[in-house]
Amino acid sequence: MNQSRAALAAIAVVIPLAMLATVYTGRPAQQGGQEHDKVRLVASFYPLYEFASRVGGDKASVSSLVPAGIEPHDWEPTAQDRLRVSDADILVINGAGFESWAGEMEAKVVVDTSQGIDHGANPHIWLDPVIAKHQVEKIREAVIVADPANADYYKKNADSFLTELDQLNSFIKLQLADCEKSDFIAFHDAFAYFAARYGLTQHAIHDVSPEGDILPQKLQQVISLANQLGINVIYSEDLVDSRLADTIAGEIPGGRVLVLSPVEGIKQQEQDAGIGYIDKMKENVANLRVGLECR
Ligand SMILES: [Zn+2]
Numbered sequence: 001m002n003q004s005r006a007a008l009a010a011i012a013v014v015i016p017l018a019m020l021a022t023v024y025t026g027r028p029a030q031q032g033g034q035e036h037d038k039v040r041l042v043a044s045f046y047p048l049y050e051f052a053s054r055v056g057g058d059k060a061s062v063s064s065l066v067p068a069g070i071e072p073h074d075w076e077p078t079a080q081d082r083l084r085v086s087d088a089d090i091l092v093i094n095g096a097g098f099e100s101w102a103g104e105m106e107a108k109v110v111v112d113t114s115q116g117i118d119h120g121a122n123p124h125i126w127l128d129p130v131i132a133k134h135q136v137e138k139i140r141e142a143v144i145v146a147d148p149a150n151a152d153y154y155k156k157n158a159d160s161f162l163t164e165l166d167q168l169n170s171f172i173k174l175q176l177a178d179c180e181k182s183d184f185i186a187f188h189d190a191f192a193y194f195a196a197r198y199g200l201t202q203h204a205i206h207d208v209s210p211e212g213d214i215l216p217q218k219l220q221q222v223i224s225l226a227n228q229l230g231i232n233v234i235y236s237e238d239l240v241d242s243r244l245a246d247t248i249a250g251e252i253p254g255g256r257v258l259v260l261s262p263v264e265g266i267k268q269q270e271q272d273a274g275i276g277y278i279d280k281m282k283e284n285v286a287n288l289r290v291g292l293e294c295r
Helices: 002-024 033-037 045-057 079-087 127-146 149-176 192-197 216-229 243-250 268-272 278-291
Strands: 039-043 062-065 090-092 111-113 185-187 200-207 233-236 256-259
Touching: 039 045, 039 079, 039 127, 039 185, 045 062, 045 090, 045 127, 045 149, 045 192, 045 216, 045 278, 062 256, 090 127, 090 278, 111 216, 127 192, 149 278, 185 216, 200 216, 200 243, 233 243, 243 256, 256 278
Parallel strands: 039 062, 039 090, 090 111, 185 200, 185 233, 233 256
Antiparallel strands: none
């Protein structure tokens, strides 16, 4: 008797909790009338988050699935992330195989920003500012479909960012126009499109992901390559442990380590300081100029 009463009491407790859960997992937008009117975009990781934020301006609420400063390659969505996606109006992804989890998401609309780009097996298309423009245009199209009443506003926002990307492209060309070297050693194979755009040859310590173990033979290969090409700058990244790059640089005469950011994430304190994609790309160019011995 006591047992079944206890069981009933347990059920009585469980049911209201379950009901509460369904109420409170609803869109946070319901809490405030203004938020409710905004187009809700969820971007997969940093550059898409910035691109979507620039297009959406204050008429969209944009969030990133991968938290600030976290390397996105091995990131996996939680149940909560899935809810965020199914609740949003648009899921913005890089595509080209970067988000291996994207197919499992129940999104209303998915914008694959790599669509229409000839990308092969390497997903790092955003590091070519010309391809990044295409990604911004794909986001613009989708946001306009979701909120046609504000089409002019989104077009204006996109145009202003596209102009900045054009200027960045010209800036990079100019900065890298007169260099002694054209080969550089990146931490991972992220700069293939960038290198192709600016006539450079990228070599990489890691393959398409900056994580995982590196065999001693591979390390030796990189050191030999650096010596053979007279390279003395080894590039590390802003979101990885630089010890591997330090080790390699230590084996090269005059070797040193500089950062070449794949812009796969920007730390919160940097974002708060207003540092974004274009700043990171300009830092990259400044560090590349050292390694390539540009005048
Ligand atoms: Zn990468």
